[in-house]
Amino acid sequence: MSTSIKSSTNELxxxxxxxxDGLNKALALSRVDIIDAIHxxxxxxxxxxxxxxxxxxxxxxxxxxxPKYMICNADEGEPGTFKDRVILTEFPDLVFDGMTIGARAIxxxxxxxxxxxxxxxxxxxxxxxxxxxxxxxxxxxxxxxIEGFNYDVLIAMGAGAYVCGEETALIESxxxxxxxxxxxxxxxxxxxxxxxxxxxxxxxxxxxxxxxxSKGVEWFRSYGTGASAGHKLFSISGDCEHPGVYEFPFGIxxxxxxxxxxxxxxxxxxxxxxxxxxxxxxxxxxxxxxEDVPTGGSIVVFGPDRDMRAIAHNILDFFVDESCGxxxxxxxxxxxxxxxxxxxxxxxxSLQYLNDLKGLARTMQVASKCGLxxxxxxxxxxxxxxxxxxxxxxxxxx
Amino acid sequence: xxxxxxxxxxxxxxxIAELTDCHRASLIPILRKVKEKYRGIDTxxxxxxxxxxxxHPVEVYSVATFYSFIQPQTxxxxxxxxxxxxxxxxxxxxxxAEQLQRDLGIGFGETTxxxxxxxxxxxxxxxxxxxxxMLVNETVYTQLTPGKVHDIVEEYKSQQEGHVTKRxxxxxx
Numbered sequence: 001m002s003t004s005i006k007s008s009t010n011e012l013x014x015x016x017x018x019x020x021d022g023l024n025k026a027l028a029l030s031r032v033d034i035i036d037a038i039h040x041x042x043x044x045x046x047x048x049x050x051x052x053x054x055x056x057x058x059x060x061x062x063x064x065x066x067p068k069y070m071i072c073n074a075d076e077g078e079p080g081t082f083k084d085r086v087i088l089t090e091f092p093d094l095v096f097d098g099m100t101i102g103a104r105a106i107x108x109x110x111x112x113x114x115x116x117x118x119x120x121x122x123x124x125x126x127x128x129x130x131x132x133x134x135x136x137x138x139x140x141x142x143x144x145x146i147e148g149f150n151y152d153v154l155i156a157m158g159a160g161a162y163v164c165g166e167e168t169a170l171i172e173s174x175x176x177x178x179x180x181x182x183x184x185x186x187x188x189x190x191x192x193x194x195x196x197x198x199x200x201x202x203x204x205x206x207x208x209x210x211x212x213x214s215k216g217v218e219w220f221r222s223y224g225t226g227a228s229a230g231h232k233l234f235s236i237s238g239d240c241e242h243p244g245v246y247e248f249p250f251g252i253x254x255x256x257x258x259x260x261x262x263x264x265x266x267x268x269x270x271x272x273x274x275x276x277x278x279x280x281x282x283x284x285x286x287x288x289x290x291e292d293v294p295t296g297g298s299i300v301v302f303g304p305d306r307d308m309r310a311i312a313h314n315i316l317d318f319f320v321d322e323s324c325g326x327x328x329x330x331x332x333x334x335x336x337x338x339x340x341x342x343x344x345x346x347x348x349x350s351l352q353y354l355n356d357l358k359g360l361a362r363t364m365q366v367a368s369k370c371g372l373x374x375x376x377x378x379x380x381x382x383x384x385x386x387x388x389x390x391x392x393x394x395x396x397x398x
Numbered sequence: 399x400x401x402x403x404x405x406x407x408x409x410x411x412x413x414i415a416e417l418t419d420c421h422r423a424s425l426i427p428i429l430r431k432v433k434e435k436y437r438g439i440d441t442x443x444x445x446x447x448x449x450x451x452x453x454h455p456v457e458v459y460s461v462a463t464f465y466s467f468i469q470p471q472t473x474x475x476x477x478x479x480x481x482x483x484x485x486x487x488x489x490x491x492x493x494x495a496e497q498l499q500r501d502l503g504i505g506f507g508e509t510t511x512x513x514x515x516x517x518x519x520x521x522x523x524x525x526x527x528x529x530x531x532m533l534v535n536e537t538v539y540t541q542l543t544p545g546k547v548h549d550i551v552e553e554y555k556s557q558q559e560g561h562v563t564k565r566x567x568x569x570x571x
Contacts, residue, residue, distance in 0.1 A: 079483040079522040117467040118523040120536040159426055159465030162521060176425035178464040194423075237485040237526035244527045274484065274522075300484055300526070314487050318521055324464075 009244035010260070012091075013211055013231060019093030020138060022210035026101040027144040034105040035061060038209065041217045042229035047073060047165070047202035048272060048296025049371070050228075053209070056199055059189040060106040063197035070099050070108040070151075071193065071200045073170060075116045077162040078273030079318060080298035083233040084203040086245045088115075088122055091207060092129045096153060098206025100138065101213065103151045106199055111153040114170055117160040126155050162322035166370050167200040169324070180326040181370035204233055204297070224250035228289035232297055236261050238269075239303030254293070255284040263301040268308065268386070273298040274315045275375035278308070280386040308387040309394075312380050313341045319376040330373025333364040337380055347396035354392075358384065399442060407443055410435065415450040422451055425461055429468040437513070438472030466520070474509045476554055478502070479520035479533045486522075486529035489541075494530045497544035501551040514558050 026034050039054030060068060072095060076084040087095060099111045115123060130153050133139045141150045161179045163169045168182035171193050192198025201209075208230060212220045224230045228250035234257065237243045241262025248257060254271070258264050268280045271288065272295040279286065279293060286293050302311065316338040325331045340357045343349035349357075361377035368374045384391060399407075414431045418424030428447055432439050439462050441455070448455040462470050480486075480495055499505055502515050509516035525531035528540035532547075539550060 076524055077522060080485055080526050081522075082524040082526050085524045116524075117465075118520065118533065121538060157427070157430060158467075159430060160467035160520075161465050173426065174423060176422045176461065178461055235526060237529070238488050270484065298526075300488070302488075306488070310487075311484070314482075314484050318483055322521060 009242055010246050012233070012245070012247045013215075014087065014091040014094055014207055017091075017094060017211050017214045020097060022094070022213035023097040023100055023138065024144065026213040027104060027146060027149075031061065031105055031107070034101060037212065037217055038105070041212045041220045043205065043208055043212065043220070044228065044290060045202055046204035046208065046232065046297065048078070048275075048294070050290040050294060053201065053205055056189060056201075057102060057105050059187070060108075060197045060199045063190060065197060066107070067110060067196055068106055068108040069193045069196060069198040070103040070106065070111040071170070071174075071198055072099055072111065072113040072203060072206055073165065073167065073200050074119070074203050075114050075158050075165040075170060076119075076203070077116060077165045077322075078275065078296055078298055079315075080237055080270065080273045080300040081235045081296060082237075083235045083245050083297050085119060085122070087203050087207050087233070088119070088126065092126055093133075094207040094210040095203055096129065096133055096138070098201070098209035099153060100143065100151055101209055102199055102201065102206065104143075104146075104149060106197070108199070109150055109152075111151060112156050112174060112193070113153060114156050114158060114164070114174060116158045116164075120157070123155060123157065130155065161324070162318075163324045163370070163372050166372065169370070170200060171198065178324070180324050181372075183369070225287070225289045225291065227291040232288070232295075234288075234295075234297045234299055236263075236299045236301065238299075238301035239263060239266060239306070240301045248288075250289045251287045253285050253287050254279055257288065257299065258284070258301065261301070263303075265304055266301045267304045267306065268302045270300040270302070270311070270315075270379065271295050271298070273300075274318050275371070275378060277378050278311075278382040278386065282386075307390075308383050309341060309344055309391045312383045312391070313338070313345070315379045316341055316376070319372070323372060323376070327367075327369040327373060329364040329367040330369070330376065333360055333368075333373070334376055336360060337377060341380070344391055345394060347394040351392075354384070399440075404442060407436070408446055411443060411446045411450060415447070420450055420452075422453065425451060425453075425458065426465070426468070429458070429462055433468045436472075437475060437477075439468065439470045440472075444470070466518075472509065472513065473518075474514050474516035476515050476534055478515065478517045479523070480517070481521070481523045481525065481529065481531045482519045483522035483526075485526035486531055489529035491530040491542075493544050494532075494542045494547055497547050498532075498551070501548055515554075 035057050043053045044050040143149045164173045164179040166181045169179040173179040188198045220230045231247050231249050234246045270278050319334045320338050323330045444458040445455045448458045462468050525540050530542045531540045
């Protein structure tokens with residue numbers, strides 16, 4: 001690697017948890033007790049959607065068909081998110097510990113880690129970790145002396161598609177197809193990879209699983225809010241003094257977070273990546289948690305001089321490029337919104353047309369098949385809502 | 399394509415497919431390997447892969463064209479991918495993009511005539527705290543400035559013998 005890849009900026013819990021500690025403690029429990037512990041911890045998916053991990057595992061464990069698969073979603077494509085890169089670089093053992101605990105809980109025999117193509121430089125590093133774990137008996141046959149607990153992990157490489165971070169698209173990609181999301185139900189816990197029960201968890205979720213067993217359910221639950229337990233890793237970039245990966249308990253206000261990273265003069269922050277919403281200064285007292293402003297951990301800070309229209313333009317440009325093209329609202333809607341944002345710049349977008357575009361955006365949110373189309377217009381809508389006066393009234397270009 | 403080239407491609411595809419037990423799920427790993435070695439996936443290669451996996455060549459085409467890292471068209475040996483997404487834009491990717499085009503003598507989406515360099519946009523590559531960022535094959539470069547990319551391009555050029563840019567080629571012809 002040519003440049004050093006700087007990592008975290010405040011102290012992460014992950015650094016204090018020894019590899020295999022959580023795994024050994026979990027494997028001493030019965031399968032039911034493992035799932036109960038995750039249930040009680042109230043751990044929710046860290047990828048952004050926030051589905052309770054215990055419920056997901058329970059559904060997969062209840063399935064009788066085998067083989068089952070335990071899949072780690074390392075297709076971290078959301079703009080502004082890079083926490084998984086840091087976790088995979090510095091704490092890969094915690095992720096594999098979490099995968100192995102999950103495999104024990106649901107009865108999976110094979111694990112797949114779907115690594116995005118842009119992180120190709122991590123491939124060899126992760127293969128080395130897997131090889132070492134095989135050698136030390138943390139992967140393979142009869143793990144930790146538990147007879148019949150056979151589990152191995154393969155690293156599968158993505159090939160450059162944002163939509164593959166959606167779990168059913170990820171499965172399609174693993175099976176060798178275009179990454180086009182499937183209809184749900186059936187959910188992957190019933191019919192996932194190769195039509196078998198599969199659990200797909202985010203990198204950070206799995207690392208927290210290892211921490212929960214190492215440090216205890218009570219410890220984990222003592223942080224955060226009622227509906228959002230524990231700590232969360234935040235990827236912070238944009239106009240602030242100290243960008244990087246930070247760990248904060250859920251429920252931290254936007255204002256407090258900005259103070260920590262040196263971005264107090266921000267006029268707005270984009271929470272949750274390109275598919276998240278734009279939070280203006282007037283709402284900086286809101287809390288980052290599933291019940292208030294939900295987030296997968298991406299925070300992009302916009303300084304006082306930023307042109308919010310240009311930001312909407314960049315975000316929509318991204319979605320036009322990354323829409324898989326399968327369903328009409330998303331395939332055709334995003335280019336229309338992008339065109340509208342260009343017209344705003346040129347001063348040729350009437351208020352009537354802008355209202356039509358808002359209607360189109362609402363249609364896309366309800367009629368699109370997967371999360372990409374349902375959320376691609378969220379940033380556009382929130383920028384229009386909070387920065388209408390800045391976006392409107394531009395002089396026509398000559 | 400020369401018959402000897404075809405034979406070599408056939409041998410390569412069969413060898414790669416054999417490593418992956420010829421299951422449909424091997425399609426993307428096979429395409430990645432072919433792309434890595436040949437920098438492109440032509441129709442003959444797609445037909446070969448389809449035969450090996452027992453699927454229609456159109457399926458191979460549809461998958462290859464879906465993913466940005468296994469696009470069929472031939473790229474240079476050194477694929478420059480500059481991130482264009484939000485954080486890198488805030489950090490000033492635009493001037494870096496200008497400088498890259500000038501130094502490589504090609505625009506985005508183009509490849510130099512000697513097929514050494516190609517340049518394209520990439521969507522967020524997870525280097526948002528250190529933007530602007532770019533990938534050259536699998537090497538990542540961060541906190542780019544126009545001056546910095548100039549040095550990087552010069553460094554790569556000095557490793558290539560007899561490289562000519564598109565503009566230089568046009569001048570000669």
